[in-house]
Amino acid sequence: MVRAGSRRRIRWWWIVLALVVAVLVPVAIVVVPILTHVDQGESGQIAPAEQWPTSVTATGDDSRTRSFDVLPPEPGASVDTSALRAGDRLVVSGTGYDASRGIYVAICRIPDDPGTKPGPCIGGVPEQGEAAEGTVGAVEYAPSNWVNDDWAWKLFGARGYDDAATGTFTAYLEVGDPVAEGLDCTVDACGIFTRNDHTALADRSQDLYVPVAFAE
Incomplete structure (x- = not known):
């Protein structure tokens, strides 16, 4: 016959085990893909044919063709990527991305070496604090901007892909101050970039950009 005290101890062990599992499973879901990721090479982008394009398309080393367009927030308006100003609003619409990896979308310094991570970037790394109730996907x-389709990262401020199967996303940029610590986009060559987020920082396969400049 099992005594009452023994039953209580057994019950507590099951509670502790359940709590450990509840903590470790989400951690494993987030950490394991980061640790096991294999870099997919470079994006395949070459220098744009026109000076101030509003779109880019490239086929990466992973044989995936990615593209994005820079659009105005209002239908019928236009975007002048050669004369941006702080406070301008832009919509970045992309497709063909690998939705198993998140991306950052921002205006960054264009690196001399395409194998180097773009940056610094205006606005830095998107804030990764816990999302307020009702703001997920807003x-x-x-x-x-931060786009990541993993449910765990959505809880910390990421937007999901519009369609994971086609790697389609939408990002909403409000142009920040072009001059920041270590960056001056009034002097440096800068562009609107997509690049892998912190889950695959060394992977350059999703580094696409549209060059931009700022109005004097």
Whole structure:
């Protein structure tokens, strides 16, 4: 016959085990893909044919063709990527991306070596604080956007892909101050970039950009 005290101890062990599993499973879901990721090479982008394009398309080393367009927030308006100003709002619409990896979307310094991570970027790394109730997936303009389809990262401020199967996303940029610590987009060559987020920082396969400049 099992005594009452023994039954209580057994019950507590099951509670502790359940709590450990509840903590470790989400951690494993987030950490394991980061640790096991294999870099997919470079994006395949070459220098744009026109000076101030509003779109880009490239086929990466992973044989995936990606593209994005820079659009105005209002239908019928236009975007002048050669004369941006702080406070301008832009919509970045892309497709063909690998939705198993998140991306950052921001205006960054164009690196001399395409094998180097773009940056610094206006707005830095998107804020990764816990999302307020009702804001997950909401349209919010910011100097840098974070797109990640993992449910765990959505809880910390990421927008999901519009369609994971086709790698389609929408980002909402509000142009920030072009001059920041270590960056001056009035002097440096800068562009609107997509690049892998912190889950695959060394992977350059999703580094696409549209060059931009700022009005004097």
